[in-house]
Amino acid sequence: MNCKRFEQQIWAYLEGQLPSAQAQAFEAHLQACPRCQRQIAAAQATYRALRALPRHRAPENLVAQVRHRMAQPSARPRVDWARVWRRVALAPALGLLTVAAWWGWQAQQPNAPINTAAEDPTESLVELHEQLEVADWSPSPTPSYFISTGYTR
Ligand SMILES: [Zn+2]
Numbered sequence: 001m002n003c004k005r006f007e008q009q010i011w012a013y014l015e016g017q018l019p020s021a022q023a024q025a026f027e028a029h030l031q032a033c034p035r036c037q038r039q040i041a042a043a044q045a046t047y048r049a050l051r052a053l054p055r056h057r058a059p060e061n062l063v064a065q066v067r068h069r070m071a072q073p074s075a076r077p078r079v080d081w082a083r084v085w086r087r088v089a090l091a092p093a094l095g096l097l098t099v100a101a102w103w104g105w106q107a108q109q110p111n112a113p114i115n116t117a118a119e120d121p122t123e124s125l126v127e128l129h130e131q132l133e134v135a136d137w138s139p140s141p142t143p144s145y146f147i148s149t150g151y152t153r
């Protein structure tokens with residue numbers, strides 16, 4: 001018996017509906033589990049409150065009336081096909097409308113401005129080449145070069 005199983009059986013236990021073996025397992029868990037002791041205290045309070053409510057007798061022929069109503073075809077809910085169709089048709093229509101609105105909005109926008117910051121890539125390559133040419137290329141790296149970069153050959 002675990003707490004979940006206990007919860008499932010609380011009402012059957014309170015109504016005396018559990019077979020004796022299950023009732024014993026239920027009570028054994030109840031003895032050992034404070035959480036389920038609180039659970040059953042709350043359930044017992046609810047159970048007592050419900051039993052204290054005034055009782056009314058159902059009409060003698062209630063069951064016969066319900067069976068009679070259920071047997072009639074008008075008691076079954078009818079499928080309103082027009083309503084189903086409207087719902088089914090609405091989703092694609094909304095989708096199309098959204099696409100059309102987006103397309104119309106796109107058509108109104110001027111072409112995206114060309115990014116003037118991006119220059120001819122060959123220019124930056126030429127510039128880099130010039131910088132490399134003026135750089136001081138000593139035949140062997142200086143000690144400070146080793147220290148600052150950790151580079152070794
Ligand atoms: Zn428990």
